[in-house]
Amino acid sequence: MSNVIDCKPRETAPAPTEGPPARAASLGRLLGIDAARALAVFGMYYAHVGPFPEETGTWKSFLMEIPHGRSSALFATLAGLSLVLLAGGSRPKTGRPMRQTVVRIVIRSLLLLALGSWLVALGTSIVVILAYYGLFFLLALPFIKLRARTLAIIAVGVGIGGPLLIQWLWSTDTSWLDAFTAKDPLAMWSGEGLAALLFNGTYPGLAWMAYVFAGMAVGKLDLTGRAIQVRLLIVGPALALLGYGGAWLLGKLLQTAGTAGSSVADASWNSFDQAMSKALEGTDSANWDEEEWKAFDAEHASIWELAPDEKAVSGGFDWTGLASASPHSNMPLELAGNIGVALTVIAGLVLLLGRFGRLRFWLAPLIAVGSMSLTAYVAHIAAVWYLVDHPADGVGYATGWRMWAVFVVAMLVFAPIWRRFCKRGPLEYPMYWATLPAKLLK
Numbered sequence: 001m002s003n004v005i006d007c008k009p010r011e012t013a014p015a016p017t018e019g020p021p022a023r024a025a026s027l028g029r030l031l032g033i034d035a036a037r038a039l040a041v042f043g044m045y046y047a048h049v050g051p052f053p054e055e056t057g058t059w060k061s062f063l064m065e066i067p068h069g070r071s072s073a074l075f076a077t078l079a080g081l082s083l084v085l086l087a088g089g090s091r092p093k094t095g096r097p098m099r100q101t102v103v104r105i106v107i108r109s110l111l112l113l114a115l116g117s118w119l120v121a122l123g124t125s126i127v128v129i130l131a132y133y134g135l136f137f138l139l140a141l142p143f144i145k146l147r148a149r150t151l152a153i154i155a156v157g158v159g160i161g162g163p164l165l166i167q168w169l170w171s172t173d174t175s176w177l178d179a180f181t182a183k184d185p186l187a188m189w190s191g192e193g194l195a196a197l198l199f200n201g202t203y204p205g206l207a208w209m210a211y212v213f214a215g216m217a218v219g220k221l222d223l224t225g226r227a228i229q230v231r232l233l234i235v236g237p238a239l240a241l242l243g244y245g246g247a248w249l250l251g252k253l254l255q256t257a258g259t260a261g262s263s264v265a266d267a268s269w270n271s272f273d274q275a276m277s278k279a280l281e282g283t284d285s286a287n288w289d290e291e292e293w294k295a296f297d298a299e300h301a302s303i304w305e306l307a308p309d310e311k312a313v314s315g316g317f318d319w320t321g322l323a324s325a326s327p328h329s330n331m332p333l334e335l336a337g338n339i340g341v342a343l344t345v346i347a348g349l350v351l352l353l354g355r356f357g358r359l360r361f362w363l364a365p366l367i368a369v370g371s372m373s374l375t376a377y378v379a380h381i382a383a384v385w386y387l388v389d390h391p392a393d394g395v396g397y398a399t400g401w402r403m404w405a406v407f408v409v410a411m412l413v414f415a416p417i418w419r420r421f422c423k424r425g426p427l428e429y430p431m432y433w434a435t436l437p438a439k440l441l442k
Helices: 021-049 059-065 067-086 095-121 130-143 148-170 175-182 185-190 194-200 205-219 226-254 260-280 290-299 310-314 332-355 357-362 364-370 373-389 401-421 428-434 436-440
Strands: none
Touching: 021 067, 021 332, 021 364, 021 373, 021 401, 067 095, 067 130, 067 205, 067 332, 095 130, 095 185, 095 373, 095 428, 095 436, 130 194, 130 205, 148 194, 148 205, 148 332, 175 194, 185 194, 194 205, 205 332, 226 332, 332 357, 357 364, 364 373, 364 401, 373 401, 373 428, 428 436
16 A cells, blocks of 8 residues: 555656656556555445445446455555565665664554554444554565565465465364454454454455565566566466456356255355344344444344354365355455456556556546555545444435445545645655654664
8 A cells, every 4th residue: 555665755747748768667667556556445445335236147247346355455465565665676675774664664564453453443334454454564574575486486375375274264163263362452452353364354364465475576576677567467367367267167167066065054044034134124224323233133142043153064174165266255266366457457557657658647646546545545434434334413325336436536636636735645644754763773
């Protein structure tokens, strides 16, 4: 994310003129990364407040589902890329500069952990990703000096091994995680502790570090080079085809291989859904607050007993689950497909903004949003908290196309105006100031 990792002043989008090739390529890399961040932010806007498709299996539903899972994966890949660029890219810093950089990253990581946990504690309906990112950066630090090939190999290893461990956790006794969570300060504060950030949350580090390592590998490459850009534009679509196409093919092969356990689970979930629908019939549950949901759960506790125990039903390790590429399944094929999309978006924007100077002018608002992506991300969480989760009049606004469009337009207007007078975004400034003590390190 912008300036959370790299708080250096951003150059404003230049006039649509072509400079020397080296400078144009370097500027294209900088602006292309910012533009990619903005697309990731707007994609997460859509995933959180945009409409869901009313039907599945159509081109319309496919297009509407594109932002789900892929935008946050792009964000994570960009975070790994920015982490490496801050440390010197293909020529890592050494000595005092590297020590200062490490301290800056640690400070930002801890601030992200705190900010993300605080936002979750406020009671937002959005699954906040900031605390996950704070932990991801800390986990990535020991690998920051490795070469691109090594980082790519690690990304592949995590992308395969991480999902295997996640599936194993689903099929075994994890009471030790509950005992750990009960004493975890983060969990006691926000309800989302280290166990969730690492193992069983929406963005578990066991799998999502594959995105970070992939981004770090890209950061070690010379993104200003046309040959590297073209290679990434070949590798990216190939990975996307491998991931999504492979999942589709395996899904067809496994479609008729249902098990007795899965039919039992389906029957149990049908009973649960019917009981829940009957209990909610005639209520305004869409606008209930947290206390009203707690009262409902207390009164209808027996309904939850109808939900099947997935571990017991599955009968052990779910090998077929590894073939999934659905959003946030966190399985190998989804990781491969999402990384492919991220590489394609990053390389494509870097190439376009490095080659076509006039495009920088037209995309200046998008680039400005990307340069303050932390502000843009937190702003939409605050807006959803106020407009949907905890509205002042007790009646929340409806999510959908209109809310998504308003959020996007608001940021496209606000960001360029702010950047005209300030070098960093509103939240990027405090993040930068908090890291200034790192300069005192000897």
